[in-house]
Amino acid sequence: MKTKLLILLYITFSIPAIAQKRLNIKDFGARTGLDFNNASIIQEAIDQASASGGGIVTVPEGNYLSGPLVLKSNVELHLEKNAILWGSAKRNDYTAGKMAIISAVGQHHIRISGKGTIDGQGRELVQNTLLLLRAGEIRDHEWLAKRPGEDNRTNLIYFKGCKDVSVTGITLKNASSWVQNYKECEGVVIDSMTVNSICYWNNDGIDIVDSKKVRISNSSFNAADDAICLKSEISAGSCEDILVENCTLRSSASGFKLGTGSVGGFRKVTVKNLTVFDTYRSAIALETVDGAFLEDVDIDGVNAKNTGNAIFIRLGHRNKDSRFSTLKNVSIRNVKVEVPAGKPDIGYPMEGPLPKVSPHNLLPASVTGLPGHEVENVKLENIEIVYGGGASKERAFVSLDALDKVTENEAGYPEFTMFSELPSWGLYTRHAKNMTISNIKLRLRGEDFRPALVFDDVKKLSLDKIDIPAESSAAAIIVKNVEGLKYQNSKAAVKKI
The missing domain is CATH 2.160.20 (Pectate Lyase C-like)
Structure with a gap:
């Protein structure tokens, strides 16, 4: 109880309150089901929240398919209970620089919260990649070697150079690479998270890379690779x-x-x-x-x-x-x-x-x-x-x-x-x-x-x-x-x- 109170205080006082304007992705036209990609719709809600000074973008109960999303400063992505954000299992939906379901570079005061789930469909994504390679529709020398490097597979969360980050309460599943990567960030709070990612190689549960002031607490990690891993990649x-x-x-x-x-x-x-x-x-x-x-x-x-x-x-x-x-x-x-x-x-x-x-x-x-x-x-x-x-x-x-x-x-x-x-x-x-x-x-x-x-x-x-x-x-x-x-x-x- 004491630890959770300290984490709550850390979140409250280190990260300024995000504006309480709430935007529900269904109001922007989001549809449930795994045959409709909601990426552009959810991104529109994030962009609007950011442009208006900040807000909370809500993913309600249901199954929502999405390609890569870019989280922006002063925006919280909130997944309600029984909400599942499914990452696309189509390799062509991911491009260089957008190899994560949710990414942010150089942003501040960003949050992901709630009791919902992000599922990367890592096994299905790998299968689709291999089919496209065999058919000659894509070319990639790394995939034709032993296995591709981490940068050539999909994270669920990738934040680089961000400040005042909070990811709490959610469940993360089935990445095809490291589940989440916090790189060169400052002020990161991870609390009450569940990670279950054992569908492919190099599935680290969480990677903290050259980051400072990081708190990871009250969470569980089941990973095919290292569960909690700190790395330093630059001199x-x-x-x-x-x-x-x-x-x-x-x-x-x-x-x-x-x-x-x-x-x-x-x-x-x-x-x-x-x-x-x-x-x-x-x-x-x-x-x-x-x-x-x-x-x-x-x-x-x-x-x-x-x-x-x-x-x-x-x-x-x-x-x-x-x-x-x-x-x-x-x-x-x-x-x-x-x-x-x-x-x-x-x-x-x-x-x-x-x-x-x-x-x-x-x-x-x-x-x-x-x-x-x-x-x-x-x-x-x-x-x-x-x-x-x-x-x-x-x-x-x-x-x-x-x-x-x-x-x-x-x-x-x-x-x-x-x-x-x-x-x-x-x-x-x-x-x-x-x-x-x-x-x-x-x-x-x-x-x-x-x-x-x-x-x-x-x-x-x-x-x-x-x-x-x-x-x-x-x-x-x-x-x-x-x-x-x-x-x-x-x-x-x-x-x-």
Whole structure:
């Protein structure tokens, strides 16, 4: 209740009231049914509202088909309960620069609200595109390759360079690309939203790209790709002052992620109270691999079940220039994760892809930098992870006297399987500085021959209250090239190699 009140206050005081002039699209001639495109009619209502200083354009109960719409300053698009705005399933209704059902560029004080639904008909749109390609009616080299990039498929919402944005209450379904993209915006409120988009590849539930002052709360995301994803795509840009709280996430990629696109930076990101389930990759993934800074990230309260990986923190070097990413000041606490022995998203329409390098045993949480470019000031506190176990040396094996053979994979795509086999079952850390781990509890449901924790090339490591099963390996914690180890309030054996 307190959170919803704060969000309401944020909306009320940060976004000036939109003029209360109401325009019903039916008064402009809108028709229900999926055989009439209402795009020009709805656009006329939006244009009229904007020209008169602002207003609320209402979509009443019913099914309304539409092509691309452009939202304008001081206009609110309100979808009443049981109103569905269907995106056109005809590829020729979309042109360059208009690849979203609702877009806005450089606008201010814009809103989408209500209890209605926007359905992009993504599966049908893809089928129509393929038919036109095969018939030679359209030409597009990207579609004839593996699959087209995000810019060549349709978002439901695309806002760029906008200020004071609010999207609340609605349901978003079935995009053929990222569901919604807020790019280089400032002052964005997302609240009480439901996203269900699992009909095609790269269906991120929501993408925040180089935007500032963003609040995402009280929402649920079921996505074929990352559920909530922050990206930075330009060197002068960054995601800053971001709050994500009280959300439920399901993904055939990662639940909450910073990256993979990481050119500029990420700063002051706060995450609270997430529920994650049936997620193929990581519940939490923090990735900077294209030269970006990533700092001042605070995550508190994550409950994840049936998830392929708990925590993945990665500093890499995928960019071709000499810039290196930096990653520092990250706090993750009060996290519970259950990692199964099997694939957690089996049965969903768009399952996560099998690892490029296999086989491997169940993979641990990991915190990894690069030689000479360490992950700095990471704190893990009150963490509980239960693993399915079942590791086998016949499947894969990294000897503890051969830790140097674990690939750095400096330029690899960042995901928890990128190292193939890892030498521990609970947590693997390499190339880190000033790392603090306290009150961590690791459990196994099946046997695992590996030690629980491995630390390699770590400067200043504090371990406090490490709870590991007594039946695990005698050398439960392995340290190599670790300087300044502080170890207390724990019974697990530590072995230096």
